[in-house]
Amino acid sequence: MVAADTKQNNAPQKKLNGTVIVTYRCNARCSMCNRYKAPSKPEEELTLETIAKLPPMYFTNITGGEPFIRADLADIVRELYKKSDRIVISTNGFFTDRIIALCEEFPQVGIRISIEGLEETNNAIRGLENGFQRGYGTLKRLVDMGMKDVGFGMTVQDRNAPDLVPLYKISDELGMEFATASLHNSFYFVEAKNIIHDRPMVAGHFEALVNELLKSNSPKKWFRAYFNHGLINYIYGQPRLLPCDMSFDTFFIDPYGDVMPCNGTKDKEVMGNLNTQTWDELWNSPEAEAVRQKVRSCDRQCWMIGSVSPAMHKYIWKPAWWVLRHKLRPGKKYSMYENEICRRYRDGLVTKEELDACSTCDLAAAVSDGLSDASREQLRDKTGEEIVAENLAAQSAENA
Numbered sequence: 160m161v162a163a164d165t166k167q168n169n170a171p172q173k174k175l176n177g178t179v180i181v182t183y184r185c186n187a188r189c190s191m192c193n194r195y196k197a198p199s200k201p202e203e204e205l206t207l208e209t210i211a212k213l214p215p216m217y218f219t220n221i222t223g224g225e226p227f228i229r230a231d232l233a234d235i236v237r238e239l240y241k242k243s244d245r246i247v248i249s250t251n252g253f254f255t256d257r258i259i260a261l262c263e264e265f266p267q268v269g270i271r272i273s274i275e276g277l278e279e280t281n282n283a284i285r286g287l288e289n290g291f292q293r294g295y296g297t298l299k300r301l302v303d304m305g306m307k308d309v310g311f312g313m314t315v316q317d318r319n320a321p322d323l324v325p326l327y328k329i330s331d332e333l334g335m336e337f338a339t340a341s342l343h344n345s346f347y348f349v350e351a352k353n354i355i356h357d358r359p360m361v362a363g364h365f366e367a368l369v370n371e372l373l374k375s376n377s378p379k380k381w382f383r384a385y386f387n388h389g390l391i392n393y394i395y396g397q398p399r400l401l402p403c404d405m406s407f408d409t410f411f412i413d414p415y416g417d418v419m420p421c422n423g424t425k426d427k428e429v430m431g432n433l434n435t436q437t438w439d440e441l442w443n444s445p446e447a448e449a450v451r452q453k454v455r456s457c458d459r460q461c462w463m464i465g466s467v468s469p470a471m472h473k474y475i476w477k478p479a480w481w482v483l484r485h486k487l488r489p490g491k492k493y494s495m496y497e498n499e500i501c502r503r504y505r506d507g508l509v510t511k512e513e514l515d516a517c518s519t520c521d522l523a524a525a526v527s528d529g530l531s532d533a534s535r536e537q538l539r540d541k542t543g544e545e546i547v548a549e550n551l552a553a554q555s556a557e558n559a
């Protein structure tokens with residue numbers, strides 16, 4: 160049945176890059192994301208039956224909300240390994256025991272723990288008591304277990320930019336991956352007001368990170384340097400360095416089974432629903448085609464690893480040429496002022512207000528949350544925080 164759903168003819172299906180948002184429930188309180196205020200209803204969240212209908216993937220990111228809130232996450236991972244070559248889970252690292260247990264069963268899985276800076280900064284941004292110690296402690300335990308694919312994920316903003324290089328150095332000493340992002344606005348983050356205020360300061364820390372990465376002996380880190388160079392371009396509100404091909408060979412699926420191009424749009428864009436359709440019906444539908452047309456003219460200029468990594472593979476010559484140019488000039492460091500917009504701002508040819516206007520920050524926007532009616536209905540009597548706390552208390556009572 161499942162095989163028939165995902166294959167209509169004998170031609171091998173092209174493998175895609177997929178992100179599976181298993182829940183919108185979250186126990187953190189990040190200052191740049193209001194998702195914790197808008198949780199999904201557990202009864203409505205993706206089932207194994209729906210997950211079994213996903214297409215073959217060369218890479219799958221499992222994310223949330225906080226994915227480890229789902230007590231059946233191991234079942235989801237088991238199902239996804241039937242169709243995905245590589246799985247990476249993004250988490251806040253709080254549920255240490257659940258993470259360790261899952262990694263014991265799937266030692267090949269990747270784990271990225273969001274840490275937003277050194278201890279004080281991280282706890283202030285993420286709003287999780289002992290969040291740094293929990294996250295960092297979990298990472299250390301994973302490394303001690305011999306897990307190969309573990310690392311930090313940091314969303315760089317004015318408050319934590321000075322911690323960027325120190326945190327990279329910690330991850331490097333531990334032999335971990337170090338993934339960066341910057342502030343974005345979208346229905347996924349239930350936020351429209353995120354913005355970088357002091358662009359030269361933040362870009363200066365990215366510049367230092369780019370130089371650290373370029374000076375390593377790892378080609379993977381050189382390409383990371385290019386990604387971080389792209390983040391400087393992004394925070395100055397400039398067009399993406401690479402085309403965005405989301406929804407062509409990449410997709411996101413939300414907890415309700417809605418398949419979307421990405422998580423960067425202002426409102427949720429739906430290509431179809433995998434609870435009610437087969438993958439082929441959905442992927443080849445007029446609705447999916449209409450979304451692809453919108454992607455072609457999308458002006459949000461996101462620079463998140465989910466949309467950039469596939470583009471870096473597809474248009475490899477561009478980052479490769481950048482890497483080559485920066486590696487073949489020993490003794491000369493990368494400078495943020497290689498970006499024309501940084502020079503124009505430094506030289507007073509463009510104002511802060513003009514750059515702000517290039518961003519997706521919209522103080523007057525009606526913020527969209529992408530929730531179903533039933534999930535929103537829960538919020539009539541309780542806050543998102545109360546709902547999630549009750550969910551977790553019920554899980555603990557079940558396990559007692």
Ligand code: SF4
Pocket residue numbers: 403404405420421422423424425454457458459460461466
């Ligand atoms: S730029 Fe790409 S990733 Fe960003 S909202 Fe547009 S389509 Fe989505």
